[in-house]
Amino acid sequence: MQKRVIQSGLQRYDWLKMPAMLLLLPMLNGCLVHTRTLKQPIIPSVVMTATADQLVKTINDGCDDIHSLTATVDFLATEGGPRKGKERTFTSFSGYIVLRKPESLRVIGLVPVLRTKAFDMATDGTTFKLLIPHYNKAIEGPNTVTKESSNTLENFRPNVFSDSLLIKCISPDDLVTLTSETKTQLDIKSKQMVEKPEYDLTVVRRKENSQELTPERVIHFSRIDLQPFQVDIYDPKGAIQTIATYGPLQTFGATKFPGTITIKRPLEELQIGITFSKLTVNLPLQDNQFDLDIPKGVTVQKLE
Template identity: 30%
Template sequence: MARFVFLRRRLLRGRRPIWTLWLAVLPLLLSGCAVSEKHTVPPAQVRPALEATADQLIAQYNQQARAVRSINAGVEVVPVAGSSYSGVIEEYHDVRGFILAQKPAHIRMIGQAPVVAKNVFDMVSDGETFRIFISPKNKFITGPVSFERPAKKPIENLRPQHLLDALFWPELEPGKTVLFEEFNAEPARYYVLTLLRGSATLEIARKIWFDRTDLSITRVQLYGPGGRLVSEIRYADWQPAADVRYPRHIWLERPHDDYRLEVRITRLQLNEEIAAERFRLEPPPGVELVRMGEGDAAEKP
């Protein structure tokens, strides 16, 4: 016991104030931490962010919306049905085909099987009625574009007017309430325009995202009543065509319809007049006809 007390007293007599030790050690610790946490971002990944005002972005968006009046395109389409939320994901093979679209609301899309170039589906819409012919099933489906009822197979929720929303944009009308903000998701930086539904509500109708590296539109989100996200549309690979820039890569996601669609444009002609008969689609003889919204009863023509 006496020895312990003696040693302790010697230590106390010879010990320097503890704060002097910390002053000596702390710079070493800090310098070591600084080096271990330092990250260098490659110069190629650091791109300067462009500046723009809300009025400039609205004008740019409206100019793009006015510039495209019709589309005649060869495409490669990759459909994916289901999601992690539904528990089942079905990935389909690439489908090659064609898209015809003309304002205000006409669209036709033909999908063909690879190699044999045989039609798999043919669908049209005039803004009021949609018609879909599924060749392998010998089934012809028609109904109002406003009709909504989830199908047993999510891929059967695909409608031509869904794609039309991704190809053509409505102009932002003067006097509408539009919010303006910055959004950063390093290293990407965005401007976001948020259009509200009407003047007496705080519900979102549309969000438009601009990539600040070149101010191109990279994303459009469409909302329904009650804040329901109807469509998530992404754009990439903007290229000039007929004095207009247009994206060559489009992703369309319909979360409540439980399907996604990737569209790669391989050939593009803009603003050429498209004859009305090219948007006509009649049921072939002997096909199974399904009228949506009329009890979904099948009948033979």
């Protein structure tokens, strides 16, 4: 009984105190409140909507359009970041990319000015070979990392290129979720803040013998044109392993393809930017275009 009396008294005290607090508000407004004007971001004039199924169809339609590609490109590599305490940007160099689905890939980098081979990498989708003529060295190993190396470059295997160059199809058996958000970013050209609404389509998988769902990849779509502009690829532990960012579409013949693709590896603090100058799709490619013979006398390093 005594407890109820105390509670009633407290409630009555709070009620009596409220008018006095309300009387203080005009005084606070004049003396202690400061108002500042914020620059409002530019809002896009058109924001499109779509369902998860419609976005899946967008990915699969684009995925089915390209079966092979050959490209002349420029590479720009950066290594390092906050964890390493330093960052190194390597001199830009040109090269070629040849890709044939499902997993065949050839990437050649050329020495600046001399235009001799800096490296030559080829894979059949299971194993790969990398030849570095300047060091008289070659590297061989599985296409995906089975044992991580302290040398970040050794973890950059061909599957990183393959997964980033073309967004993979979404299988009917895959589970997806769709969320939306709006980010505010500084537009480099106009120097103004701009709102960028987007959809995030997450492809998830179910762990074996478990009810836990883990993300496999997240595909980010702009809601201005409903086109994908970034893919985040996750490792089995649920950490982002690769981020592929796609620049504005350019026209190469009859094909629209991103003019730039930036591949980031956050865990290794490694980034490779690819700028496309020439691109041809769906040419018939032969098996020998993906064969790389290691010359005799070259030191071969085996990776796991």
